Amino acid sequence: xxxxxxxxxxxxxxxxxxxxxxxxxxxxxxxxxxxxxxxxxxxxxxxxxxxxxxxxxxxxxxxxxxxxxxxxxxxxxxxxxxxxxxxxxxxxxxxxxxxxxxxxxxxxxxxxxxxxxxxxxxxxxxxxxxxxxxxxxxxxxxxxxxxxxxxxxxxxxxxxxxxxxxxxxxxxxxxxxxxxxxxxxxxxxxxxxxxxxxxxxxxxxxxxxxxxxxxxxxxxxxxxxxxxxxxxxxxxxxxxxxxxxxxxxxxxxxxxxxxxxxxxxxxxxxxxxxxxxxxxxxxxxxxxxxxxxxxxxxxxxxxxxxxxxxxxxxxxxxxxxxxxxxxxxxxxxxxxxxxxxxxxxxxxxxxxxxxxxxxxxxxxxxxxxxxxxxxxxxxxxxxxxxxxxxxxxxxxxxxxxxxxxxxxxxxxxxxxxxxxxxxxxxxxxxxxxxxxxxxxxxxxxxxxxxxxxxxxxxxxxxxxxxxxxxxxxxxxxxxxxxxxxxxxxxxxxx
Numbered sequence: 001x002x003x004x005x006x007x008x009x010x011x012x013x014x015x016x017x018x019x020x021x022x023x024x025x026x027x028x029x030x031x032x033x034x035x036x037x038x039x040x041x042x043x044x045x046x047x048x049x050x051x052x053x054x055x056x057x058x059x060x061x062x063x064x065x066x067x068x069x070x071x072x073x074x075x076x077x078x079x080x081x082x083x084x085x086x087x088x089x090x091x092x093x094x095x096x097x098x099x100x101x102x103x104x105x106x107x108x109x110x111x112x113x114x115x116x117x118x119x120x121x122x123x124x125x126x127x128x129x130x131x132x133x134x135x136x137x138x139x140x141x142x143x144x145x146x147x148x149x150x151x152x153x154x155x156x157x158x159x160x161x162x163x164x165x166x167x168x169x170x171x172x173x174x175x176x177x178x179x180x181x182x183x184x185x186x187x188x189x190x191x192x193x194x195x196x197x198x199x200x201x202x203x204x205x206x207x208x209x210x211x212x213x214x215x216x217x218x219x220x221x222x223x224x225x226x227x228x229x230x231x232x233x234x235x236x237x238x239x240x241x242x243x244x245x246x247x248x249x250x251x252x253x254x255x256x257x258x259x260x261x262x263x264x265x266x267x268x269x270x271x272x273x274x275x276x277x278x279x280x281x282x283x284x285x286x287x288x289x290x291x292x293x294x295x296x297x298x299x300x301x302x303x304x305x306x307x308x309x310x311x312x313x314x315x316x317x318x319x320x321x322x323x324x325x326x327x328x329x330x331x332x333x334x335x336x337x338x339x340x341x342x343x344x345x346x347x348x349x350x351x352x353x354x355x356x357x358x359x360x361x362x363x364x365x366x367x368x369x370x371x372x373x374x375x376x377x378x379x380x381x382x383x384x385x386x387x388x389x390x391x392x393x394x395x396x397x398x399x400x401x402x403x404x405x406x407x408x409x410x411x412x413x414x415x416x417x418x419x420x421x422x423x424x425x426x427x428x429x430x431x432x433x434x435x436x437x438x439x440x441x442x443x444x445x446x447x448x449x450x451x452x453x454x455x456x457x458x459x460x461x462x463x464x465x466x467x468x469x470x471x472x473x474x475x476x477x478x479x480x481x482x483x484x485x486x487x488x489x490x491x492x493x494x
Contacts, residue, residue, distance in 0.1 A: 024344040028395040032286045032304035039306055048315050048338045052307040139275035146200045158183060158193045170205040170272025202271040210269055211235055217267040227252050231260050241487035285403035287356050296360050300349050308345060310338045355396040358382050363414050367404055374429040376418030419465055433463050434473045441479055450482040
């Protein structure tokens with residue numbers, strides 16, 4: 001074998017992931033609200049970008065040919081040669097065919113590649129966001145405001161330290177002895193200040209455990225008699241449903257025990273949670289789907305997508321004026337960036353609508369008849385149908401919500417695993433099985449259904465699943481076991 005130096009010519013093909021192409025692909029994973037923030041930042045950075053007023057009727061002008069003396073730009077990589085640019089975004093972000101110029105080129109890619117088709121979002125019964133009150137003040141500020149007029153001097157310092165150790169639920173999380181040693185004051189003095197704090201609003205704040213929290217609320221309601229005290233001291237027995245033993249300990253009959261349990265249920269086990277939280281923000285849909293005569297109307301939520309335009313008159317004004325080489329290069333860069341962003345956003349919208357259209361096509365039975373008719377669906381099935389890469393579909397369905405007449409759903413909600421039909425027919429969706437389990441348990445009445453019974457009932461409905469699967473789906477729905485439901489039924493009935 002010769003060891004002499006020599007020159008060889010080799011040809012190879014690779015897709016260079018430029019920063020602009022990486023950004024275009026990442027735009028797919030952003031929700032409409034995130035895109036709105038991104039556009040605002042780009043408008044502030046690029047003077048050639050403008051957000052057009054809504055319904056102004058201004059036509060969007062096509063991008064003029066760019067004068068350049070450099071290799072192919074990201075615009076060309078996005079648009080390809082003679083196509084719409086759709087295929088350029090439809091690529092595997094982490095494929096070995098990509099060439100990364102540096103370690104920074106691959107940074108942050110993993111977060112955009114979640115391929116898990118399962119979704120825990122979009123429960124059957126959506127929460128009522130309007131019922132959540134926003135006080136606009138933290139729990140600590142609320143307590144300090146009450147402490148100001150009633151404590152002073154060293155006690156004010158102790159009170160501030162105690163309030164600082166109260167968690168968001170309203171409980172004191174640090175032993176009083178530790179606080180006394182840390183502050184160098186007698187334990188009795190710390191206990192006295194804590195007793196004062198426990199008289200503040202909300203009632204029950206400053207408690208060291210659940211029993212003390214409930215006891216404080218019972219005292220405030222003037223219901224803390226010896227029987228109630230014993231009941232609160234034995235909450236573990238109440239949780240296990242040992243009512244006979246509790247009645248004996250408290251010295252009460254069935255009617256009094258039922259009355260005390262109803263009283264406890266009116267108390268707040270986490271009194272601090274009504275303060276300090278961020279206001280709950282309702283989810284804003286990215287896509288609207290409506291049934292029309294002969295088909296479905298699918299459109300993006302234009303209210304959350306500002307219309308982006310390239311200010312070509314401003315560009316003409318700047319380009320005709322006196323400018324040096326650096327200024328001319330900067331202006332050309334800004335124009336290329338503006339043109340690229342308009343194209344990338346347009347391509348993003350068309351890709352999202354294309355994926356949503358296929359989802360509606362695959363899950364039309366759900367939109368017509370409800371969750372019981374949800375079909376098993378995977379990312380690959382949609383990707384194959386629209387001739388895109390699976391990772392592209394994954395990005396499109398991330399952090400995006402669909403609004404239809406049946407409610408608001410995350411796009412990933414429509415991708416569920418398959419459950420074999422008991423009669424050998426078509427497989428059914430896991431979400432359809434969960435809906436059936438919830439319906440059966442909701443109608444069980446006093447005859448509590450065990451998991452084994454649920455398996456038999458589901459088989460009569462055509463769902464062939466094992467007991468452990470029923471238990472897993474029941475727990476995912478937040479429904480207790482038959483023992484827990486039977487105990488809760490007993491407590492509810494007194």
